Every structure is written in C-alpha cells, then in structure tokens.
Amino acid sequence: MFAPVYLDHNATTAADPAVVEAMLPFLTGLCGNASSRHEYGRAARRAIDEARSKVAAAVGAHASEVVFTSGGSEANNLLIKGAAACLKPGLLAVSAIEHPCVIRPAEQLRKRGWALHKLAVDAAGRVDAADYQALIGERPRIVSVMLANNETGVVQDITSLAAQARAVGAWFHSDAVQAVGKIPVDFRQLNAAGVNALSLSAHKIGGPKGAAALVLDKRLDIEPIIAGGGHERGLRSGTENVAAIVGFGVACELAAARLAEVAPRLLALRERLEGGLFSLGATLFGQAAERLPNTLYFAFPDLDGETLVGHLDRAGYAVASGSACSSANPEPSHVLRAMGVETELARGAVRVSLGAANSAAEVDSFLATLRATALSLQRLTAMAV
Amino acid sequence: MLKLPIYLDYSATTPVDPRVADKMIPYLVEKFGNPASRSHAFGWETEAAVEEAREEVAKLVNADAKEIVWTSGATESNNLALKGAAQFYAGKGKHLVTVKTEHKAVLDTCRDLERLGFEVTYLDVQDNGLIDLEAFKAVLRPDTIVVSVMMVNNEIGVIQPIAEIGEICRAKGIIFHVDAAQATGKVVIDLATLKVDLMSFSAHKTYGPKGIGALYVRRKPRVRLTAQMHGGGHERGFRSGTLATHQIVGMGEAFRLARLEMGAENERIRMLRDRLYKGLSDIDEVYVNGDMEQRVPHNLNISFAYVEGESLLMAVKDLAVSSGSACTSASLEPSYVLRALGREDELAHSSIRFTLGRFTTEEEVDYAVKLLHEKISRLRELSPLWEMVQEGVDLSTVQWAAH
Amino acid sequence: MKIHVTLARLARKTRASPKEDEGVATGMVGAPACGDVMKLQIKVGKGGVIEDAKFKTYGCGSAIASSSLVTEWVKGKTVEQALDIKNTQIAEELALPPVKIHCSILAEDAIKAAVADYKKKHVDQAAG
Numbered sequence: 001m002f003a004p005v006y007l008d009h010n011a012t013t014a015a016d017p018a019v020v021e022a023m024l025p026f027l028t029g030l031c032g033n034a035s036s037r038h039e040y041g042r043a044a045r046r047a048i049d050e051a052r053s054k055v056a057a058a059v060g061a062h063a064s065e066v067v068f069t070s071g072g073s074e075a076n077n078l079l080i081k082g083a084a085a086c087l088k089p090g091l092l093a094v095s096a097i098e099h100p101c102v103i104r105p106a107e108q109l110r111k112r113g114w115a116l117h118k119l120a121v122d123a124a125g126r127v128d129a130a131d132y133q134a135l136i137g138e139r140p141r142i143v144s145v146m147l148a149n150n151e152t153g154v155v156q157d158i159t160s161l162a163a164q165a166r167a168v169g170a171w172f173h174s175d176a177v178q179a180v181g182k183i184p185v186d187f188r189q190l191n192a193a194g195v196n197a198l199s200l201s202a203h204k205i206g207g208p209k210g211a212a213a214l215v216l217d218k219r220l221d222i223e224p225i226i227a228g229g230g231h232e233r234g235l236r237s238g239t240e241n242v243a244a245i246v247g248f249g250v251a252c253e254l255a256a257a258r259l260a261e262v263a264p265r266l267l268a269l270r271e272r273l274e275g276g277l278f279s280l281g282a283t284l285f286g287q288a289a290e291r292l293p294n295t296l297y298f299a300f301p302d303l304d305g306e307t308l309v310g311h312l313d314r315a316g317y318a319v320a321s322g323s324a325c326s327s328a329n330p331e332p333s334h335v336l337r338a339m340g341v342e343t344e345l346a347r348g349a350v351r352v353s354l355g356a357a358n359s360a361a362e363v364d365s366f367l368a369t370l371r372a373t374a375l376s377l378q379r380l381t382a383m384a385v
Numbered sequence: 386m387l388k389l390p391i392y393l394d395y396s397a398t399t400p401v402d403p404r405v406a407d408k409m410i411p412y413l414v415e416k417f418g419n420p421a422s423r424s425h426a427f428g429w430e431t432e433a434a435v436e437e438a439r440e441e442v443a444k445l446v447n448a449d450a451k452e453i454v455w456t457s458g459a460t461e462s463n464n465l466a467l468k469g470a471a472q473f474y475a476g477k478g479k480h481l482v483t484v485k486t487e488h489k490a491v492l493d494t495c496r497d498l499e500r501l502g503f504e505v506t507y508l509d510v511q512d513n514g515l516i517d518l519e520a521f522k523a524v525l526r527p528d529t530i531v532v533s534v535m536m537v538n539n540e541i542g543v544i545q546p547i548a549e550i551g552e553i554c555r556a557k558g559i560i561f562h563v564d565a566a567q568a569t570g571k572v573v574i575d576l577a578t579l580k581v582d583l584m585s586f587s588a589h590k591t592y593g594p595k596g597i598g599a600l601y602v603r604r605k606p607r608v609r610l611t612a613q614m615h616g617g618g619h620e621r622g623f624r625s626g627t628l629a630t631h632q633i634v635g636m637g638e639a640f641r642l643a644r645l646e647m648g649a650e651n652e653r654i655r656m657l658r659d660r661l662y663k664g665l666s667d668i669d670e671v672y673v674n675g676d677m678e679q680r681v682p683h684n685l686n687i688s689f690a691y692v693e694g695e696s697l698l699m700a701v702k703d704l705a706v707s708s709g710s711a712c713t714s715a716s717l718e719p720s721y722v723l724r725a726l727g728r729e730d731e732l733a734h735s736s737i738r739f740t741l742g743r744f745t746t747e748e749e750v751d752y753a754v755k756l757l758h759e760k761i762s763r764l765r766e767l768s769p770l771w772e773m774v775q776e777g778v779d780l781s782t783v784q785w786a787a788h
Numbered sequence: 789m790k791i792h793v794t795l796a797r798l799a800r801k802t803r804a805s806p807k808e809d810e811g812v813a814t815g816m817v818g819a820p821a822c823g824d825v826m827k828l829q830i831k832v833g834k835g836g837v838i839e840d841a842k843f844k845t846y847g848c849g850s851a852i853a854s855s856s857l858v859t860e861w862v863k864g865k866t867v868e869q870a871l872d873i874k875n876t877q878i879a880e881e882l883a884l885p886p887v888k889i890h891c892s893i894l895a896e897d898a899i900k901a902a903v904a905d906y907k908k909k910h911v912d913q914a915a916g
Binding site: 691692693694695696701767768769770771772780785786 | 819830
C-alpha cells in the first residue's frame with residue numbers, strides 16, 4: 001500500500017502541523033464562549049483578536065477590517081447580498097468565471113430589482129477588456145471579479161479593473177480565496193487602487209475548514225446576512241469558531257512568511273509538469289494569461305476528464321476534473337465555457353493544483369502514470385470507435 | 386485541588402469532550418479531503434465521514450439523516466429556518482409568531498423579516514417563563530405561516546410545551562420551528578412523534594466543537610425553504626459552502642455520546658444542581674427565576690436581592706458564570722429574558738445563571754455555595770439598600786434623587 | 789404600614805455608626821434603578837474638621853472604590869476643603885474608564901450631600 005499523491009490543493013489542503021498545534025488547546029480543553037465575560041470567555045476573545053491581527057497582517061489589512069465567517073462561500077454571499085442591501089437596486093457585475101458562491105448570490109439579487117451583467121472573458125480566461133469598458137459605461141454599483149480563478153489559476157488585473165470601477169463610483173470586491181499564499185495579496189495597495197473588499201479562506205492555505213474572512217473597507221456599508229447577537233461588529237452573528245479562527249490566523253502567518261520561498265518552487269514544479277503535458281499532446285487552458293504558480297488545467301482532446309481522473313485516482317493521484325463544488329455536476333465547466341472552449345474539449349478538463357509538499361519526483365511519476373493511463377484509455381476509445 | 390475559576394457556564398458553551406476531539410483531529414491532518422471532491426479517495430473518505438455524522442445527529446432526535454442540513458451553528462440554522470420558511474411560504478401569509486424570551490438569533494432574524502414586510506407577534510411568557518397555550522392560540526391568525534419557539538431557554542432552562550404547540554400548529558398548517566440548541570443531550574427529542582417541522586441544533590452546547598450546527602428539515606410532510614447561502618449547491622441546495630469535515634465529525638460524535646449517556650448524566654447533574662440550589666436557598670432574599678419543574682437539570686438561575694450585578698460578578702470571579710446569555714452579557718443591560726418574567730422591573734436584584742455539565746464536580750458546587758454565602762453577605766453589609774430594608778423601609782416608596 | 793420618606797430624611801434615619809452622634813452628617817445619592825446608591829457619613833469635629841468617614845455603596849466595583857476613596861480623602865479636611873474634591877481627581881486616582889466616570893461624579897455628589905446635611909443640621913442647631 002502506498003500513500004496517494006495529493007494534487008488537488010485548490011479544492012482543499014491539509015492543515016499544517018503548526019496550525020493544528022495552535023488549534024489543539026481550543027479544541028481539546030475548555031474553550032470559553034468569546035462573548036462571556038469571565039476568564040474563559042476573555043481568553044477566547046484574546047485568541048480571536050490575535051488571529052484577526054495575523055490574518056490582517058498577511059494581506060496588508062488592518063485588524064478592524066477583518067470580519068470572520070464560516071467559509072469563503074459565506075464571505076462572498078455576505079459581501080454580494082450585504083452590499084446590495086445597502087444600495088438602491090442598480091447594475092451589478094460579476095465575471096462569468098466566478099465561483100458559484102459569487103454568481104448564485106448575484107443571480108438572487110435579480111429578485112430584488114438588480115440587473116446582472118456577467119462579464120465575458122477572453123480565450124485565455126481574462127476579463128474581456130471591451131466588455132469591461134461597456135460595463136463601466138453603464139455605471140455599475142457593485143463589481144466582483146476574482147483575483148485568481150480556482151480552475152484555470154488565471155490571475156486578473158484587479159488593480160486596473162478596480163480603478164475603472166472606482167472612477168464610476170462602484171464598489172469593487174474580489175474573491176481572493178485562491179490567491180492568498182500563492183501570489184502576493186496586499187489589501188492596502190489594492191484598496192488604494194479601488195478594491196473595497198476581499199474574501200479569504202483558511203482551508204485553501206493550510207488552515208482548517210470552517211474559518212474564513214471578508215476583508216472590508218469601512219467605507220463600504222453592508223448588512224449582515226446572519227442575524228442574532230451582533231458578533232463581528234454586527235456583521236456576522238453566531239458564536240465564534242475559536243479553534244478554527246486561531247488556526248486560520250496561524251495559516252495566514254505561515255502562508256505570508258513562506259510565499260517568497262514556496263511560489264518559485266511551485267512554479268518550477270508546474271513548468272516541469274507543463275513540459276511533460278505538452279509532450280503528451282495535452283491542451284493547456286489559460287496558458288496565455290498570468291496564472292497562479294500551482295495550477296494547471298488541461299485536457300486531452302479525445303479523453304473524458306471524469307474517466308481520466310477516476311483512473312488516476314486508482315493509480316494513486318488525486319486530481320480534479322473541475323472545481324470540487326460542481327464535481328457532482330456532469331455539465332462541463334462554466335469557466336471553460338466562458339473562455340469559449342468547445343464542449344467536447346471541456347469535458348476532458350483535468351485540474352492539477354500543487355502544494356508546497358509536492359516534489360519533482362511526484363510530478364515525474366504523475367506524468368508517467370498519466371501517459372500510461374492516457375494511452376490505454378485512448379486505445380480503448382479507439383477500439384470502441 | 387480545584388481549578389479556578391470554576392466553570393459553571395455550560396449553557397454559554399461546553400468543553401469539547403476528549404473523545405470528540407480524538408475523532409476530530411485526524412480529519413484536520415491526514416483525512417483532510419474536501420467532501421465535495423468526487424474525483425478521488427480523499428474526497429470520498431471525508432464524504433463518508435460526513436454522512437456517518439449526519440446519521441448520528443439524526444439518531445439523537447429520531448429523525449432521518451436526509452432531514453439533517455449542516456450549517457455553521459445554531460444561529461445560522463435559526464436564520465435559515467425562519468428566513469427560508471417565511472420567504473418560501475410568503476404567498477400563504479406574512480405573519481410569524483415567536484416568544485419574547487427566544488434567543489437573539491431568533492429575535493434578530495424576526496426583526497430582519499419585519500423589515501422585509503413580514504409581521505411578527507412576540508408572545509409574552511408567564512412569570513415562570515413558560516408559554517400560556519391559550520394565549521398562544523389566541524395570537525394565531527389565518528395568515529400565520531411560521532411559529533418559532535425554543536425548546537429550552539438558554540437563560541432560565543425552562544422547557545416549553547413543544548408537543549402541544551406542535552399539535553396546534555400542525556392542525557392549522559403552520560410551519561413550526563424549534564430552536565433546540567440548548568436541548569440536545571438534556572431533553573429527549575423524538576421527532577417521529579413531535580410535530581415539529583424545523584429544528585435548530587448546535588454542537589458546542591453539547592460537548593462538540595464550535596462552528597458547526599444543523600437544521601432538521603422535515604420530509605414528511607415535506608417542508609420547503611428558500612436557501613440563504615448560495616453557491617456550489619451543497620446540502621441539496623439548502624446551504625452552500627465547503628463542509629468543515631472535522632467539525633461535522635465532532636458534532637456526530639458529540640451527539641452519539643449524548644444519545645448513549647444522557648440518561649445517567651442528567652441524573653448526576655440534577656443531583657449537583659439540587660445540591661447547589663439547596664446550598665444557596667438558605668441565603669436571605671434569593672429566588673429562582675423560571676419554573677423549577679419544567680426545567681433542564683443543568684440550569685439554576687437565581688436572583689439575589691439588594692446586591693448589584695456587576696459587583697456581584699466581580700466578587701464571584703472565581704466562578705465562571707453568566708449574568709445573562711453569553712451573547713448579550715457584554716452589555717450591562719438587564720437580561721431581556723428576566724425582564725419578560727417581570728422580575729427585572731423590581732428594584733435592585735442581581736441574577737446569576739449557573740449552568741452545570743459533564744465535568745462539574747460536587748467539590749466545585751460546594752465551593753460555589755461557600756463563596757456565594759461569603760460574598761453575598763459582604764456585599765449586603767456594604768449595601769445601603771440592604772440596610773434600609775433591614776430597618777423596615779419599603780424601597781419602592783423612596784423618592785430617589787435624580788441621577 | 790409603608791413609610792414615606794425622602795432620601796435626605798432616610799439618610800439621616802439609617803446611620804452606619806450605631807451611636808447617635810451630634811457631629812455626624814449623612815449624604816445619600818443615586819438610585820437603585822440607575823444601578824448605584826451611595827451613602828456617605830462624615831463625623832465633623834471642632835473647627836469643621838472631618839474626623840471620620842464611612843460609606844455604604846450599592847453599585848459596581850468602581851462605585852464602591854470611588855466611595856471608599858472619598859472616605860479616605862475627606863478625613864482630616866474641613867467640610868469646605870472636602871467640597872473641593874472633584875470627580876476628575878477621583879477618576880484619575882482610580883484610573884476609571886470613560887464608562888465609569890459617573891461613579892466618580894456620584895462620589896463627589898455624596899460629599900456635597902453629606903456636607904449639606906451637616907450644614908443644615910448646624911443651621912438647625914444654631915437656630916434652635
């Protein structure tokens with residue numbers, strides 16, 4: 001029995017040992033309710049405050065700008081619905097390649113009188129400049145474009161997009177869940193350019209599931225989506241998940257500290273993988289754009305992605321055929337569709353997302369397995385035809 | 386040797402049972418997959434763990450696992466239940482009924498719904514904290530779509546007549562939501578017989594971790610909800626967002642332990658609570674808030690007359706207790722729950738909520754009794770009000786200087 | 789029978805020191821509804837010097853501390869000097885946070901009330 005190789009870090013990551021260690025005292029012993037006034041409660045409150053500072057520091061924000069939520073989906077829901085609730089209905093824009101937890105809340109707002117503009121992307125997965133120009137001309141009130149895409153890893157030119165949005169008075173949000181720990185994310189700098197809010201998540205960066213944050217420019221008024229008790233400055237009620245928040249803080253601290261060392265290493269691994277995929281005849285998605293150093297999205301023209309991924313799993317390699325959240329969905333990826341990828345090719349999509357613990361040897365063995373698997377599947381396909 | 390402060394605040398939160406923590410930790414490290422990942426073993430392994438935990442939560446309340454929806458906690462469950470049902474059934478009517486002593490998560494959600502055009506009746510309770518069923522029936526209207534009543538009150542521990550309310554609601558076709566955050570492991574909950582449509586649960590009040598809860602959504606007769614958290618369509622579309630496996634596993638184990646152990650545990654805790662009550666009842670001018678019979682065995686909420694609240698909490702800082710519910714105790718306002726009982730209108734009373742639990746010992750209870758005797762008597766020696774009362778002055782007749 | 793009394797009369801009626809003493813004056817301020825009631829008693833000797841002071845306080849820790857502090861401070865002062873004690877001094881000495889400033893104000897008021905009671909009695913006695 002050998003340990004499978006995990007190559008699906010954009011879906012989730014294992015908690016770092018240092019994160020688990022920091023969490024343990026709050027998971028195993030008596031951890032007070034942070035709203036309680038006695039010592040157990042105050043200790044929990046202090047731990048949360050410390051974590052808030054760490055999260056803020058990792059993304060160049062102020063601690064008072066960090067609102068903890070139960071996950072990235074909630075952070076995105078909170079921003080989209082919460083900001084809309086404070087504005088007169090108007091035009092809202094999200095890119096067509098956003099995660100469903102941005103697109104669905106945006107679609108919900110139609111019921112409240114909002115018009116929704118789904119921004120087109122070019123063949124490389126970048127927000128289409130002409131469509132964005134057109135949007136800006138229509139004076140949107142809220143614009144949400146992700147910093148980096150979970151499937152393709154394509155990084156958007158957020159600074160420029162936000163600056164244009166600000167020029168027409170729009171609030172600009174960016175889902176940075178996939179970007180943190182892989183590329184530099186500096187809220188102060190982004191905020192100066194016009195970005196008003198960022199969504200972050202712990203479990204994508206070696207933290208636990210169950211903690212995330214919305215980093216929020218205080219000029220942006222939002223209404224809470226979960227009421228009751230007034231936690232998190234009234235923006236998110238519910239007893240704080242102390243252990244997970246503590247873990248999130250440490251994960252952010254580690255991610256920021258390791259970025260300079262990890263990013264080039266991930267990039268070298270990805271390039272090694274890319275080289276191998278080319279020689280196997282794979283099509284790479286988003287190749288012409290700037291991408292996260294850890295993400296590679298590809299397809300073999302004549303192979304079904306689900307099938308390939310299933311074979312790779314049995315061979316000991318965990319990769320994804322699309323984003324984890326929509327993996328149950330047989331529809332081809334909405335991201336690839338938006339990029340104009342043909343349905344047949346999109347059905348072949350496989351995502352490899354590397355983590356700091358992956359090695360060159362793992363990449364090489366993965367390539368060898370992929371080659372063998374692809375060849376045998378192609379033979380089968382050819383026989384069937 | 387006693388560890389101070391002594392924790393007597395189990396209704397604010399409970400420690401995670403070590404057995405629960407042991408089950409959780411592997412899901413942070415080696416079994417870390419995203420349960421939504423369908424393409425590899427990492428995902429299947431955690432998905433299986435999530436479903437096993439769902440079974441355990443369902444079993445404690447005699448429900449079907451398919452009726453359990455994971456949330457981030459009881460606050461979110463309450464929001465989802467009330468907003469989800471009100472919005473889905475808005476075509477049938479715009480009226481909701483709840484109770485003045487509900488948790489803020491219900492009351493604030495109702496306020497939100499009022500802003501969205503719904504009408505809410507906030508029912509009074511009797512001076513024992515319990516609902517008067519006749520008064521309840523009287524506020525129901527043809528356009529009432531949702532009723533929300535908590536099973537166990539967080540501050541005074543009284544158990545509302547859920548079975549009776551359920552019968553009334555079902556007969557009228559009204560969706561009945563119950564906040565059971567404080568009830569699991571303390572009260573037997575049988576959803577096969579209770580006519581409850583929606584029920585909120587929390588893990589961290591029942592020796593599980595914080596950050597995880599669940600909402601029971603009845604399938605027969607089927608209850609529909611408008612989702613409140615949109616995204617990848619997790620939890621059959623009821624609630625999107627990556628499932629926090631370790632927390633879910635923790636909640637499952639905590640609820641499994643509750644099912645197996647609650648019978649014996651509650652008797653032990655009842656004895657400790659009664660010991661505490663007996664120990665305090667020989668202090669002059671103390672009285673219990675809330676009905677002493679229809680009450681969970683963990684809770685004792687006592688008012689001490691002529692003692693000021695903040696100085697009392699300071700004096701008993703070796704006891705980790707609450708003067709209200711944790712969510713509101715940061716403010717110095719008198720508890721709205723006690724006010725609803727008509728108690729806080731009286732002058733100069735302070736209340737302490739003692740909530741006992743799995744790890745409370747007899748020694749701790751005895752320490753608390755001794756400490757309170759000392760401190761109450763010291764504070765009263767210092768109190769000009771106590772002195773006046775001793776001298777026969779009726780404080781309500783005094784014309785206090787404007788301040 | 790219910791006793792109808794005003795606060796000033798009540799203050800005189802409920803004395804901390806067991807012995808009726810000619811030089812003892814009492815000030816009671818605050819209200820239970822506000823969360824604080826302070827009773828300050830001063831024993832004034834020859835030349836209007838406060839020889840002793842006692843307090844009883846129903847209130848938070850800061851209120852108790854404020855009243856305790858003024859009993860220390862007024863001792864040895866004349867009643868006129870005692871009136872110079874300002875709430876800001878009390879607040880500063882105890883490092884009271886802004887939300888507790890009212891405790892120091894109440895303590896200052898207690899001094900004023902006790903001195904007023906002393907003067908009233910003094911006048912009463914002079915007149916009588």
